Amino acid sequence: MSPHDDLHNGEQELVQYLNDDLGEYFNLAVAYDDSDIRTLYIAPTAETEVTKRDEIYLDDLHSLVADFRDQETPQNELQSAILGEYRCTLYLYRDWLLLHYQDADEGVIIGVDAQSASHLRRFLDDLSPVVSSVV
Numbered sequence: 001m002s003p004h005d006d007l008h009n010g011e012q013e014l015v016q017y018l019n020d021d022l023g024e025y026f027n028l029a030v031a032y033d034d035s036d037i038r039t040l041y042i043a044p045t046a047e048t049e050v051t052k053r054d055e056i057y058l059d060d061l062h063s064l065v066a067d068f069r070d071q072e073t074p075q076n077e078l079q080s081a082i083l084g085e086y087r088c089t090l091y092l093y094r095d096w097l098l099l100h101y102q103d104a105d106e107g108v109i110i111g112v113d114a115q116s117a118s119h120l121r122r123f124l125d126d127l128s129p130v131v132s133s134v135v
Contacts, residue, residue: 007040011029011031011038011040014029014040014108015029015040015041018041018110019041022112022116024043024113025112025113025115025116026041026043026110026112026113027042027043027045027046027096027111027112027113028041028042028043028046028061028109028110028111029041029042029108029109029110029111030061030062030065030108030109030111031106031107031108032065032066032069032106032107032108032109033105033106033107034105034106037062037065037066037069039061039062040108042061046111065109068091068098068100068107068109069102069107072089072100072102072107087101088100088101088102089102092114092117092120092121092124093114094114095113095114096111096112096113096114097111097112097113097114097116097117097120098110098111098112099112
């Protein structure tokens with residue numbers, strides 16, 4: 001029996017794709033709709049890391065996902081016309097890179113080790129002091 005047998009076909013495909021593409025950098029996948037939050041995948045190392053910090057538990061992870069779900073705002077027509085179709089929101093933290101894909105009341109949050117985005121991270125680290133002088 002596969003560890004992903006309880007997932008829908010699309011969810012299984014997503015987890016398999018991320019495992020294949022990201023390998024050890026893939027930490028987390030959580031899907032949600034307006035009434036449910038489902039952990040699709042959490043890497044053993046990520047689970048240990050998440051739960052050992054300040055006694056955070058997986059229930060808190062679902063609360064965090066609910067916070068992300070609730071703070072997202074839909075793209076308006078002007079944004080679509082100028083920027084194109086909305087793809088995802090990226091959150092870069094010291095240790096994590098979160099990709100938040102959202103469509104109406106459904107979404108997926110993918111957690112990746114920030115080291116997988118080393119070029120982006122270096123760019124943002126270099127840019128931060130410059131932006132700080134403006135903001």
